[in-house]
Amino acid sequence: MEVTESRIGSATTLKIVGRVDSSVAKALEQKVLDVASRDGHIVVDLGGMHYVSSAGLRSFIILAKNARAKNQTIALAGMSDEVGEIFEISGLLELFQIYDSVEAAVAALPR
């Protein structure tokens, strides 16, 4: 797994590439908490994430819970069908705004 961080306007973009399972969940969680501690909305680019395990999902739940406490919007962009299904059956889609691409997510973010 690789995570790269960048900024588009006032939003922070996290690009996650690779598989997210228990071996990397801790690192992702740290990164996610770090990003969530800052202001501005968060767009997570999942175009390169081809698998997420239940331990990986925990990082996303932590991100969502922390963001909600601060009224931040979390957008997930470009997730594959498989990953989308994992989120769906885990009941987590509701926690996030889902977009096809990062561009669409950024355009839709509240100003």
Added chain:
Amino acid sequence: MTDISASLRRSLTPAESRPRSTLTWLWLNLAVLAAYSVAGLVVVLFGIGPAKISPIYPPSGIAVAATFVFGARILPAVFAGQFLNGFPLLDDPHTTVANYILTNTGTGVGSILEALIALAMLRHFARAWHPFDRSRDVVIFLLGSSLAAAFVCGAIGTFSLWANGFVPNAEVRITFITFFLADAAGIAVFGALALAWYREPWPDRRTVVTSVVVLTVVLAIAGLEIWSHYPVDYFFLPLLLWAGFRSGPRGVTLASAAITVVVVLATTHGVGSFVGKTDNESILLLEGFMAVITFTGLLTVAVRAQQKQAETALARHNRVLERRVSDRTAEIAEKNRLLQQKQERIDDDLKTAQLLQASILPTDFSSYANTGIAASMKPALEVSGDFYDVFPIDGDRLGLVVADVSGKGVAAAFFMAVTRTMLRGVALSGLRPADCIDHVNDSLYRENPIEMFVTAIYAELHEESGVVTLVNAGHCEPIIMRADGSAALLRRSGNPPLGVMEHKTFVELSFTLGEGEMLFLYTDGITEAFDRDGGLFHVKRLLEITQQSAARSPHELMLAVIGGVETFSAGTLQADDITCLVIRRNARSGA
């Protein structure tokens, strides 16, 4: 004015200002007078040539040393001694009572001034009463207390002799030079000797040996010189340095005094390196030699003293440093001890928590006759965030729970206990599983200060019919093992974990467990265990093991799974809590 007189008083303060009684004063003066007079008589021995001019005048050394030690109160003895030492004038045909008294009063005053100047120079510039500790003090002693002081005395003395007609005009210059240099040499050699031995009066064994060796060798060298008539005076130099290194100021002053006496006596007898073409030349050569050995000797001991002081200071600093290090070490040891105590207390607390946690997990399932049950929970740390639960709801129904609290450690364990108690409480009230979970979810969402959440499966087994009603709140997919030996995952139904979203309506599923069929509930500590290369155990391996163990008892299945995980992740640290709960609907006996 006050400043100058205060400064002068400070400059003239001797080493000893006590005792101050009149009787002591008298005794001190008598003693100094006696020493002065005896030393003065010795001059007769040192006299060179028919005029018996001495190249060294020891009484000036005695006067200066006495003044350094006792101060101005012994000046009467200096004056009297110098006055009395003028007795050779009695031989002079011009001597009258008047010029005798005038001349000796003049030289006496000169001696007093000499002693005072010598004291003031050392006190003022070196702030010491002896020149043995610093090389700078040696220079001050030789230039100020010896040469400058003797210059003044020589000038006054020569003037007194000339004014009273004892020195003709032609001899004024040479008389002054001889007078001046003899006094300077007397101070440098005998003054230093007296001071060194006054400072450390009690000779130790080492000093006694040095003294004996010095005197013997000096006599031996002198004897060699007299016997061989070769100028071997340079032999004295190593002896001088040896005495200085071995016994400090006492050794070196004794050596230079002994060498001086021997060399002067030899020269008076026309032997040695310092016999010049004229008497005056001899005297000047001797003065030069005395200047060299005194300077060399005193400088040697001063440098040695400074070196010793530096060594002592270094040793003291080292001791201070060592003490500080040992203090600091003790401090650290104490802190470590406290830390260890604290750690032990935490360990004890954790052990208690572990016991407490283990005690709320049911382990004895023998009372469930119609249902075979096996369960295990293996924490990654001391305490766990996983738990399972099995409890009868009423005569027909069993409540079954497997749950996993986010995070690990004490916070997770505490949240686990809260969740377990809440869920069991709600379940026993008889609500449908989905309603129970709705209720628990809202409670956990509201009473959750640290944003924790729980994935959980709550299932209700109707023992009679085998109908299972199950709610999966974001948890791993359970495995159903059918009678035909197949094992399949029970898909999730889109419920989130507990404590993530409020007012959520959870979806429940129902299925029937046939006789002999099993339900395998677990946490992701199993499917997400990894091996040494970072590979995941994965649900696929879990399905394989369960399929292979379909015909076995719940307990055997559980052991097979746990054993499989342990073999897979051998050599790695257990990353997460590992929990499983196996349920088998037993065959109906006699029904």
